[in-house]
Structures are given as structure tokens and as C-alpha cells.
Amino acid sequence: MPSRSIEDYIKTVYELQGKNQRVFTKDIARSMGVKMPSVSGMVKHLAAEGYLSHKPYKGVLLTKRGQRIAVDLLRRHRLIELFLNKTLDIPWDEIHEDAEVLEHVISNKLIERIFNFLGRPKFDPHGHTIPGKDGNMPLSRGIPLDQVNEGETGCVVEVSDHDPEFLRYLTGLKLKIGSEVLVKEHAPFGGPIMLKLERQSLAIGLDAARRIRVDIKKKVGKRSN
Amino acid sequence: MPSRSIEDYIKTVYELQGKNQRVFTKDIARSMGVKMPSVSGMVKHLAAEGYLSHKPYKGVLLTKRGQRIAVDLLRRHRLIELFLNKTLDIPWDEIHEDAEVLEHVISNKLIERIFNFLGRPKFDPHGHTIPGKDGNMPLSRGIPLDQVNEGETGCVVEVSDHDPEFLRYLTGLKLKIGSEVLVKEHAPFGGPIMLKLERQSLAIGLDAARRIRVDIKKKVGKRSN
DNA sequence: TCTTAAAGTTTGTCGAACCTAACTATTGAA
DNA sequence: TTCAATAGTTAGGTTCGACAAACTTTAAGA
Ligand SMILES: [Mn+2]
Ligand SMILES: [Mn+2]
Ligand SMILES: [Mn+2]
Ligand SMILES: [Mn+2]
Numbered sequence: 238m239p240s241r242s243i244e245d246y247i248k249t250v251y252e253l254q255g256k257n258q259r260v261f262t263k264d265i266a267r268s269m270g271v272k273m274p275s276v277s278g279m280v281k282h283l284a285a286e287g288y289l290s291h292k293p294y295k296g297v298l299l300t301k302r303g304q305r306i307a308v309d310l311l312r313r314h315r316l317i318e319l320f321l322n323k324t325l326d327i328p329w330d331e332i333h334e335d336a337e338v339l340e341h342v343i344s345n346k347l348i349e350r351i352f353n354f355l356g357r358p359k360f361d362p363h364g365h366t367i368p369g370k371d372g373n374m375p376l377s378r379g380i381p382l383d384q385v386n387e388g389e390t391g392c393v394v395e396v397s398d399h400d401p402e403f404l405r406y407l408t409g410l411k412l413k414i415g416s417e418v419l420v421k422e423h424a425p426f427g428g429p430i431m432l433k434l435e436r437q438s439l440a441i442g443l444d445a446a447r448r449i450r451v452d453i454k455k456k457v458g459k460r461s462n
Numbered sequence: 463m464p465s466r467s468i469e470d471y472i473k474t475v476y477e478l479q480g481k482n483q484r485v486f487t488k489d490i491a492r493s494m495g496v497k498m499p500s501v502s503g504m505v506k507h508l509a510a511e512g513y514l515s516h517k518p519y520k521g522v523l524l525t526k527r528g529q530r531i532a533v534d535l536l537r538r539h540r541l542i543e544l545f546l547n548k549t550l551d552i553p554w555d556e557i558h559e560d561a562e563v564l565e566h567v568i569s570n571k572l573i574e575r576i577f578n579f580l581g582r583p584k585f586d587p588h589g590h591t592i593p594g595k596d597g598n599m600p601l602s603r604g605i606p607l608d609q610v611n612e613g614e615t616g617c618v619v620e621v622s623d624h625d626p627e628f629l630r631y632l633t634g635l636k637l638k639i640g641s642e643v644l645v646k647e648h649a650p651f652g653g654p655i656m657l658k659l660e661r662q663s664l665a666i667g668l669d670a671a672r673r674i675r676v677d678i679k680k681k682v683g684k685r686s687n
Numbered sequence: 688t689c690t691t692a693a694a695g696t697t698t699g700t701c702g703a704a705c706c707t708a709a710c711t712a713t714t715g716a717a
Numbered sequence: 718t719t720c721a722a723t724a725g726t727t728a729g730g731t732t733c734g735a736c737a738a739a740c741t742t743t744a745a746g747a
Contacts (some may be wrong), residue, residue, distance in 0.1 A: 240703075240704090242703080242704065242705095261724080261725090262724070271704090271705070271706090273725065274707080274725090274726075275704070275706075276725090277725065277726050278705085279704080281726095293712090293725075293726075294725060325572070325575045326579075327572075335568075338569075342563050342567055343564075344559075344563075347546075347550070347552075350551075350552065351550065354549075354551075465733080467734060486694080486695090488693090488694060496734090496736090497736065498694080498696085499695090499697080499698095499735085499738095500735055501695090502695065502696050503696090503734080503735085518695075519742060
């Protein structure tokens with residue numbers, strides 16, 4: 238029932254609010270590529286419809302109702318991405334854009350068919366958890382690579398999917414979901430992180446490292462705090 | 463570039479105009495479920511954009527430009543139907559509705575991937591010819607079942623896909639694309655057509671018969687004119 | 688020829704979703 | 718405490734695609 242535009246506002250707020258941070262007009266506008274008055278207007282409407290609560294000049298927060306919409310959309314988005322990747326063999330850097338459109342128009346029946354066809358999967362091609370039909374919000378797994386201590390080894394579990402360039406960069410490095418990376422050194426002053434990946438050494442910028450999440454392999458022995 | 467609404471008007475005109483019959487406001491309105499003034503307004507716009515020519519009070523006719531849009535859309539529609547049917551195993555009576563939406567939003571890149579994935583197919587699940595990328599308009603194959611003479615045998619090559627009920631009816635009869643049917647008798651006064659299909663006798667109404675197209679098997683011997 | 692029903696068009700309105708310009712609130716330096 | 722810079726809102730306007738009401742054309746029958 239909500240329009241495509243409404244769905245996209247809700248999804249944007251969901252992504253921006255993280256674990257219940259208030260979200261501001263300016264950030265919604267920037268993230269969606271619209272001007273602030275458009276956001277003000279739509280926010281008023283979304284609040285009236287009960288999708289979010291709005292304290293003027295103090296930002297918005299999704300209601301349960303709004304979160305439900307967002308999580309459903311995320312489920313669709315991620316199932317579509319996985320379907321395009323697995324079935325049509327479309328590389329992981331090209332699926333997001335198509336999914337961004339299809340998430341709004343694919344019928345529920347079709348989504349559930351896709352879900353079953355894919356074997357009731359848990360994760361999309363970028364490692365993101367696929368929410369269940371129940372509307373429970375999925376947690377991000379792992380921790381950002383830039384927060385891993387020197388000497389620790391992690392298994393890549395999630396990467397950011399909004400920037401195709403970034404995904405192609407990872408592909409070039411042969412870094413994928415499941416790769417094991419050993420953090421050798423944090424260069425100081427916002428410098429790069431030195432990694433060992435499949436016997437290869439490489440340096441990764443902080444911006445990139447923040448978009449990669451890993452599960453730490455508990456190493457027996459030395460563990461800095 | 464044309465909006466979804468514009469694409470649907472053009473497609474509707476294409477379907478109504480057959481082999482260059484002028485198409486009238488009232489028929490477009492009925493077929494699209496909008497009121498006549500909406501059609502008048504849109505037709506003026508479509509004429510201005512060069513998609514069709516309009517003689518006020520005398521109907522419209524697609525230009526080459528308009529036909530091109532229509533045929534492209536048909537290609538998408540039919541490839542999507544076949545994809546849903548083949549890949550996700552969705553029955554032929556449930557695919558049209560989803561395709562009706564998806565035809566407007568699936569990217570060209572995705573369509574061509576689907577085309578190749580399906581092995582560059584020629585026909586959709588209802589037997590309709592899938593147009594090529596070149597924009598040539600596909601012909602209907604065969605002749606309507608109600609025009610087959612008594613005693614002749616035909617192979618079902620196309621069935622109408624707009625009405626799911628009708629398709630379920632055919633499924634119930636075990637009549638599918640490729641079925642062989644022998645016309646035994648035309649009952650008079652608009653009565654049913656008596657068929658033999660796989661050793662079974664059955665009677666089919668005229669309305670249904672008109673929506674089924676068959677290729678006649680040239681029978682050696684008796685051939686009424 | 689005249690009349691009228693049906694088809695077609697024009698005009699004015701509406702809701703969505705966007706915009707620009709102008710105004711207001713918040714906040715953190717000076 | 719004052720005051721800009723920044724953020725947010727309001728007011729007013731545009732475009733798109735639909736609508737109802739009112740008007741016009743066409744074509745058929747009396
Ligand atoms: Mn994505
Ligand atoms: Mn979206
Ligand atoms: Mn169809
Ligand atoms: Mn359509």
C-alpha cells in the first residue's frame with residue numbers, strides 16, 4: 238500500500254538510524270538525493286501515517302510500524318540480490334541497482350517462491366542477513382575491519398554493497414565473503430591497515446576497512462585488550 | 463524514458479490496432495480501466511511525442527516509433543513470463559500479472575541476461591512469439607480454433623493469456639501448447655465445437671475456441687473448402 | 688432534414704512528489 | 718549574552734496522471 242517513494246524514505250531512515258539514533262532532515266535529503274523541503278513534507282506525512290515519530294527540529298525515529306516496512310523491504314532486497322547473483326550469474330557489484338527497483342514491485346508470492354527456490358537462504362551475496370517473514374530486524378555480523386587488533390585474524394562476513402566501485406576493488410584484491418585476513422599493522426595517523434590475505438600482503442585504506450566486517454578467530458594465546 | 467503509463471497506453475493501442483485498424487478512445491479507456499477524458503488527454507500527448515497519429519473523433523494509429531516501443535515491451539513481457547514459468551516453476555496462469563509490472567522496470571541488461579539464460583527462446587509459455595531486439599513485429603501463428611473445418615486436425619500453437627480463469631480451464635482439460643485436437647463438429651447457432659483431444663471427446667464454447675490458435679495438419683485426402 | 692444517442696473533447700480540479708524562495712529555530716563561538 | 722552559520726520548516730509553484738462536468742462532433746434513425 239505505501240508508495241515506492243514512501244518505502245524508500247522509510248528504508249533510508251532505517252539505514253540511518255542504526256540502533257535507535259535520531260535521524261535528521263539533512264541526512265535523509267543527502268542520502269536520497271532530494272532537497273530538504275521534500276523531506277520535511279514527506280516526514281510530516283510519514284508521521285501522520287504512523288510510520289515514524291517526528292520532533293520538529295529534533296529529527297525522526299521509526300515506529301514499530303515503520304520498522305516493519307523497512308525490514309520487509311530489506312528481505313525483498315536481499316533475496317532479489319541473491320537470486321540475481323545465483324540464478325543469472327550477475328556479479329555482486331551489479332545486483333544492487335536492479336534490486337533497488339525490484340524490491341518495490343515484486344509480489345509477495347514471487348518473493349516467497351524465490352526464497353524457497355534458493356533453499357531458504359540466510360545471507361545475501363554481500364553477507365548481509367536476510368530477515369525472516371516475521372519482521373525481526375537482523376543484526377550486522379562481525380566487527381569492522383578497522384577495529385581489529387594487530388595480530389588478529391578475521392573471517393570476512395559482510396561488506397558494504399552501496400558502491401559498485403568498492404565491490405570491484407574487493408574483487409580485484411580477491412577478497413570475498415569467507416576470506417581470512419590477518420591484520421598485521423595499523424599505520425598511524427589514519428593510515429592504511431596492512432593485511433595478509435591468502436599469502437599476499439596488502440594495504441587497505443581506513444574508509445575501505447570500515448566497510449568490511451569480520452568475525453574474529455579467537456587465537457589461543459596473545460590477545461591484546 | 464517513457465513513463466510506465468505511457469508505455470501501457472502504447473501497448474494497449476498496439477494490441478487493439480491489430481493489422482493497422484484505427485483504435486478509438488472508448489476502447490482504449492475500457493481496455494485500460496480509465497475514463498475517456500484521461501485517454502483524450504494522453505492521446506494528445508502521445509501524438510505530440512510522435513508515438514501515434516491522431517485524427518480527432520477518428521481514432522489513432524501507432525507510428526513506427528510507437529510500434530517500436532510496443533514491440534520492445536512485448537519482448538520484455540514474454541521473456542519475463544517464460545523466465546518465471548521455467549525458472550521458478552510458476553504456472554502459466556499466474557505469470558501474466560507479475561510480467562505486467564516487471565516489463566516496465568527490468569533493465570535492458572537484465573532482460574538480455576534472461577534471454578541468454580533461457581537459451582535465446584522463440585516462444586513464451588502461451589505460445590506467443592518473442593520479438594527480437596530489432597523491433598520487428600511478431601505475427602500470430604496458426605488460426606483460431608473456431609475457424610477450423612470439421613474433420614481437420616490442428617496442433618495448438620497459441621492461447622490467449624489475459625484471463626487466468628481461461629488458462630486454468632485449459633489446464634483442467636489437459637489442453638496445452640503442442641496438443642493435437644481433431645475438430646469433429648461445429649454445433650450450429652453459435653454452439654460449441656466438438657473436439658477429440660488425446661482420445662477424449664470434449665465440447666468447447668465459441669468464445670474459448672477463438673482464444674486458441676492451431677496449426678492445421680494437412681491431411682492427405684478429404685479437405686472441405 | 689431533423690433529432691438524438693453515443694463518442695469524443697475541453698476545462699477545471701485533485702493528489703503525489705518534487706522544487707525554489709523565504710522564513711524560523713537551534714546552537715556554538717565570539 | 719549575542720549573533721551568525723547551519724538546520725529545518727512553510728508557502729507557493731510545477732509536473733504527471735487521473736477525474737467529473739460540461740460541451741461538441743458524428744452518425745443513425747425517424
Ligand atoms: Mn543492496
Ligand atoms: Mn528502493
Ligand atoms: Mn502475458
Ligand atoms: Mn504493463
